[in-house]
Amino acid sequence: MKKLLIALAAVMISVASYAQGTVSFNTKIGTAIDAAVTYADTGLGVGDTWSGELYVVSGGTVGVIAGSKTPFRTVPAGGNPALAKYVTTVSSVDVPGTSPGGSVTLRFRAYKTSAGSWDAADTFSRGQSATDFTVTLGSQPPGTPANLTGITGFSIPVVPEPTTIALGVLGATALLFRRRK
Numbered sequence: 542m543k544k545l546l547i548a549l550a551a552v553m554i555s556v557a558s559y560a561q562g563t564v565s566f567n568t569k570i571g572t573a574i575d576a577a578v579t580y581a582d583t584g585l586g587v588g589d590t591w592s593g594e595l596y597v598v599s600g601g602t603v604g605v606i607a608g609s610k611t612p613f614r615t616v617p618a619g620g621n622p623a624l625a626k627y628v629t630t631v632s633s634v635d636v637p638g639t640s641p642g643g644s645v646t647l648r649f650r651a652y653k654t655s656a657g658s659w660d661a662a663d664t665f666s667r668g669q670s671a672t673d674f675t676v677t678l679g680s681q682p683p684g685t686p687a688n689l690t691g692i693t694g695f696s697i698p699v700v701p702e703p704t705t706i707a708l709g710v711l712g713a714t715a716l717l718f719r720r721r722k
Contacts, residue, residue, distance in 0.1 A: 562639035562678025563686035566595055566609055566631035568649070570688060577626035577694040578613065578651045578668065586625025587651065587697060589615040593628040594659065595689075596648040597636065598673050603648060605659070609634045612654065626694070633686040641680030648673050649692050668697045 568576040578587050595609040611631050614624040639645050649670040656662035659669075674691030 561635045561637060562641050562643050562645065563633045563635055563680065564595070564647075564676055564678060565686040565688055566593075566611060566628065566634050567689065568593065568692060568694070569627040574689060574692060575694065576649060576670070576689070576692040577623075579626055579694070579696050580699065581696040582699040585622065586616075586627070587613055588625040589613055590654055591651050592654045593649065593651045595634065596650060597638075598646040598648050606634055606636055606647075613651070636678060639678055641678055644675050644677045646673050646675045647689070647692075649689075651695075651697070665698055668695050670695055 567574065568578075578591070578593070579585060580587065589612050591613045592610050593613060594611075595606045596603045597606060609631065611628045613626075613628050616622050616625050636645050650659050650667065651669070652659050652662035652667035656666050659667055670693045672693055674689070674693070676687050676689060676691065679685045679687040
């Protein structure tokens with residue numbers, strides 16, 4: 542009997558440690574969730590050359606949630622260009638160190654996929670939600686993952702075109718020469 546109780550306790554502890562809270566990583570659900578990521582100058586979506594990730598914010602530190610990296614949507618020929626503003630939905634992402642029904646503070650970040658990560662991307666190749674948001678977590682299957690209520694979209698800063706920079710330098714040089722004469 543004693544061995545049975547010990548085995549049962551070990552199983553319960555392993556199941557409890559395995560259980561984690563989950564979220565559905567979706568930046569567009571009807572009118573309830575609309576976290577579009579656009580370019581600041583055109584308002585167009587960043588598209589499938591960008592990736593989005595969720596980060597946990599806790600005690601002043603920010604850590605990426607493994608498995609949350611997902612590309613933005615591809616717009617097929619003749620398709621709706623507004624789709625490029627949103628990530629491809631990830632149905633369930635486990636948030637480590639949390640339990641179902643608990644709450645967690647998250648941050649939404651996007652970056653050019655070619656950079657490899659948020660940290661490697663330069664200022665013009667990344668962006669993040671202006672405010673962090675807190676979500677009450679869902680449970681692992683057969684439960685339902687929580688939606689990202691409170692997530693906000695943002696705009697990516699505009700990269701100056703090389704010809705614009707060249708014209709500015711040329712104009713400044715012309716002003717310097719004119720001043721000397």
